Amino acid sequence: MSFEHVFSLTVSGVTVGMIYALIALGYTMVYGVLQLINFAHGEVFTVGGYIAASTLIWIGVDASTPLWVKLGYFALALVVSVVVTATLGWLIERVAYRPLRGRSRIIPLLSAIGVSIFLQNLLIVIFGPEPIIMPTAIVPAGFVNVFGARVRILQIIVIAVSLLLMALLTWIVKGTRIGKAMRATSQDREAAEMMGIETNRTISFTFVIGSALAAIGGFIVAMYYGSLQFDTGFLYGLKAFTAAVLGGIGNIPGAVVGSLILGLAENWGVGLTLGLLAWLFVVGLALGLYIQMVHAPRRRIDHIADEFRTPEYEGRLKAVYRLAPVVAVKTLLSERTDALVHVSARHAVQLMAGNLVLFAFAVVFFMNGDVQFSSKWQHVISFAVLMAILMFRPSGILGENIQEKV
Amino acid sequence: MWHERTRKLLAVGLALALAASMFGLVGCNGTEDGGEEDGGEAGATETIKIGVHTSLTGGLADYGFAAAEALKIAAEDFSGFEVDGTTYEIELVIKDDKGEPAEAPIVAQQLVDEGVIGVIGCLTSGNTNASLPIYQSAGIPVISGSATAPDLTEAGFENFFRTCLRDDLQGAAIGEWAVELGSKKAVVMDDRGDYAVALGNEVQAALEAAGVDVLRQEGQEGDVDFSAQVNNIKNFGPDAVIFTGYHREAGLLFKQLKEAGVDAQFMGGDGIKSDEIAAEAGGAENVEGALCTFGGFAQENMPGYAEFAAKFREATGKEAGPYSENNYDALGALVDAIKIAGGTDGAALIDALHEVEYDGVQGTLTFDDKGDVSVPGGGGTDLIPRFEFTEGTWQFIG
Numbered sequence: 151m152s153f154e155h156v157f158s159l160t161v162s163g164v165t166v167g168m169i170y171a172l173i174a175l176g177y178t179m180v181y182g183v184l185q186l187i188n189f190a191h192g193e194v195f196t197v198g199g200y201i202a203a204s205t206l207i208w209i210g211v212d213a214s215t216p217l218w219v220k221l222g223y224f225a226l227a228l229v230v231s232v233v234v235t236a237t238l239g240w241l242i243e244r245v246a247y248r249p250l251r252g253r254s255r256i257i258p259l260l261s262a263i264g265v266s267i268f269l270q271n272l273l274i275v276i277f278g279p280e281p282i283i284m285p286t287a288i289v290p291a292g293f294v295n296v297f298g299a300r301v302r303i304l305q306i307i308v309i310a311v312s313l314l315l316m317a318l319l320t321w322i323v324k325g326t327r328i329g330k331a332m333r334a335t336s337q338d339r340e341a342a343e344m345m346g347i348e349t350n351r352t353i354s355f356t357f358v359i360g361s362a363l364a365a366i367g368g369f370i371v372a373m374y375y376g377s378l379q380f381d382t383g384f385l386y387g388l389k390a391f392t393a394a395v396l397g398g399i400g401n402i403p404g405a406v407v408g409s410l411i412l413g414l415a416e417n418w419g420v421g422l423t424l425g426l427l428a429w430l431f432v433v434g435l436a437l438g439l440y441i442q443m444v445h446a447p448r449r450r451i452d453h454i455a456d457e458f459r460t461p462e463y464e465g466r467l468k469a470v471y472r473l474a475p476v477v478a479v480k481t482l483l484s485e486r487t488d489a490l491v492h493v494s495a496r497h498a499v500q501l502m503a504g505n506l507v508l509f510a511f512a513v514v515f516f517m518n519g520d521v522q523f524s525s526k527w528q529h530v531i532s533f534a535v536l537m538a539i540l541m542f543r544p545s546g547i548l549g550e551n552i553q554e555k556v
Numbered sequence: 557m558w559h560e561r562t563r564k565l566l567a568v569g570l571a572l573a574l575a576a577s578m579f580g581l582v583g584c585n586g587t588e589d590g591g592e593e594d595g596g597e598a599g600a601t602e603t604i605k606i607g608v609h610t611s612l613t614g615g616l617a618d619y620g621f622a623a624a625e626a627l628k629i630a631a632e633d634f635s636g637f638e639v640d641g642t643t644y645e646i647e648l649v650i651k652d653d654k655g656e657p658a659e660a661p662i663v664a665q666q667l668v669d670e671g672v673i674g675v676i677g678c679l680t681s682g683n684t685n686a687s688l689p690i691y692q693s694a695g696i697p698v699i700s701g702s703a704t705a706p707d708l709t710e711a712g713f714e715n716f717f718r719t720c721l722r723d724d725l726q727g728a729a730i731g732e733w734a735v736e737l738g739s740k741k742a743v744v745m746d747d748r749g750d751y752a753v754a755l756g757n758e759v760q761a762a763l764e765a766a767g768v769d770v771l772r773q774e775g776q777e778g779d780v781d782f783s784a785q786v787n788n789i790k791n792f793g794p795d796a797v798i799f800t801g802y803h804r805e806a807g808l809l810f811k812q813l814k815e816a817g818v819d820a821q822f823m824g825g826d827g828i829k830s831d832e833i834a835a836e837a838g839g840a841e842n843v844e845g846a847l848c849t850f851g852g853f854a855q856e857n858m859p860g861y862a863e864f865a866a867k868f869r870e871a872t873g874k875e876a877g878p879y880s881e882n883n884y885d886a887l888g889a890l891v892d893a894i895k896i897a898g899g900t901d902g903a904a905l906i907d908a909l910h911e912v913e914y915d916g917v918q919g920t921l922t923f924d925d926k927g928d929v930s931v932p933g934g935g936g937t938d939l940i941p942r943f944e945f946t947e948g949t950w951q952f953i954g
Binding site: 528 | 612615617618748772774776778779781785786788790791807815817832836838839
């Protein structure tokens with residue numbers, strides 16, 4: 151297991167993760183403002199890729215086209231794709247979701263699934279069932295050697311563009327008027343309306359931004375893999391949605407973090423030997439121990455009401471966490487006298503169980519250090535990682551309902 | 557409150573009415589078919605429905621197109637044959653299962669409900685596997701021109717026949733070929749589907765028997781990103797990479813391997829023998845020099861191929877695609893069986909298929925007890941034709 155192998159797995163994982171993130175952002179923003187899971191988003195992404203690819207096919211790029219003309223065509227395809235797809239996103243909201251606003255949540259969800267099926271079939275009708283092929287001449291084919299591993303120029307571009315777009319999005323959400331309106335709408339739509347914010351326009355804007363990002367994602371996927379099929383967006387949509395939930399749905403940085411974890415899990419899970427994967431458990435264990443020994447007791451002590459705050463009481467709470475197996479279990483078994491201590495004891499036992507599991511995994515993995523998971527398990531492993539994380543943090547890694555929610 | 561309840565009642569009522577009307581329609585179909593069959597007296601003309609269970613959309617749409625077009629030609633050629641004074645006209649009922657094993661049983665049920673007397677299909681082994689129980693309980697014969705997984709004829713479905721060769725033969729042939737090329741370290745990768753796993757296992761067994769160091773990898777059909785596998789393959793440093801799945805994933809895999817700088821001989825089975833692989837791999841240069849085998853006979857060993865290929869070109873404007881001749885022969889064999897059985901009863905047809913000796917595009921075909929096509933002179937790996945991808949197409953090389 152050479153370093154360059156680990157490095158190239160990491161680069162692939164980050165690239166894939168960034169692509170997931172471009173789609174996941176659309177899911178998370180829409181969820182933020184509407185509490186709606188926009189299942190048609192995966193198809194919006196496919197449409198973006200199709201429009202970009204068919205624009206380039208229509209122009210007819212080939213290897214002899216000079217570089218600056220290619221760049222011009224590239225920009226044109228990007229603009230056409232973003233404009234068409236953003237319009238589509240706006241239209242979907244206007245036609246399929248707005249009339250259902252205020253109904254129970256399941257109804258717009260069904261409408262979203264309907265739109266998704268409709269768009270897939272529309273793609274078949276217009277472009278046929280066979281994959282659409284990206285003209286290769288437009289795709290940068292070069293690569294550079296980093297630490298002995300081969301990194302494609304395109305991978306670097308994908309990562310850079312994604313980071314740029316995410317920075318742009320953060321600026322829009324945090325630094326502009328419309329971003330402020332988005333945040334207000336997501337916190338409380340009625341209150342925002344009363345403050346004179348046009349929530350319908352804000353929601354439309356959210357769809358437009360999300361769809362534009364998806365279009366760029368579709369364009370990137372078409373370039374990166376060379377082709378797109380009418381149902382490509384389904385799997386990507388599913389994975390991006392998972393990533394959004396993993397990071398905390400409705401939370402913009404969360405979508406990016408979740409996507410990166412998913413991309414890396416897919417690559418590391420079946421690419422690394424157990425001996426290397428075990429280090430991830432070691433890191434997890436260190437984090438878990440920090441939470442159990444330092445972070446959690448501190449948070450609990452902050453909860454003590456002032457009139458009860460005594461050094462003995464603080465000491466008792468700390469003991470529950472730090473001597474978890476003995477004190478916590480004893481507390482749980484004894485008669486229930488103090489709610490805070492009791493809740494803390496339960497929390498401490500949970501944390502300890504988690505840490506024990508991490509420890510056990512680390513030991514087992516170290517003991518079988520040379521073994522590697524069969525790539526058959528790729529999707530199983532990534533979803534096992536997600537389930538494990540969500541078990542301990544049901545609201546996602548960065549949480550669901552914090553102020554940064556859109 | 558009242559409003560809500562009336563609306564619900566209305567909705568339930570409408571749904572029931574809709575369901576009733578659909579069942580009613582199915583019922584009507586059934587009786588109509590029965591009527592037609594009863595009308596088949598001596599001297600009369602009878603139209604028989606033959607199901608075509610294939611995949612016209614999805615990743616294998618080109619294989620499905622080839623099969624459907626070949627069958628249309630066959631239906632035209634064979635229509636109007638006479639048995640015991642009755643003239644039979646063939647009507648094809650073509651259904652698409654989108655290449656998904658989950659859709660296949662639904663399509664199978666639809667064909668059974670349509671009252672077909674026999675089915676040509678399915679396109680892939682996985683879909684065949686999923687549909688056979690339904691066809692078996694309906695008691696109608698199924699002949700596939702392209703389902704090559706060995707299991708299918710080993711599972712005891714007495715109604716299943718095929719006009720293509722089995723993957724155990726093909727797998728051994730791929731392994732043999734790689735060894736001939738001097739492979740010492742080889743990667744065998746499948747897509748976790750029935751066909752690819754079975755073929756992959758055969759290839760792996762053949763390679764390991766010859767002392768080749770094998771790394772087994774798995775992708776997932778429908779995935780576009782194989783970066784984890786590519787990195788593993790690169791780390792292993794093989795001299796041959798054999799992908800036993802279908803061309804779409806193969807194209808993507810070969811492209812990503814080339815881009816990662818893996819310098820190995822790319823090989824595959826009949827699933828990658830489509831010229832679309834060039835486009836799917838992002839350009840012919842990424843597939844140039846790749847090798848594949850096929851689950852049928854070599855074109856030059858098939859007596860009727862030139863004539864058939866010309867017909868196909870005339871009818872569709874395209875070259876005869878993979879397994880088109882096998883599908884043509886499947887219908888031919890079924891027609892032969894109707895002649896032997898003297899009717900279209902399912903059980904009689906199944907019995908008759910074992911007696912068929914049909915002169916088709918591929919040569920004289922008979923089926924053995926399991927339903928596999930029998931090969932004159934026994935079946936060795938030298939029967940399996942080899943192809944190399946050069947100048948944008950698969951060229952026959954021996």
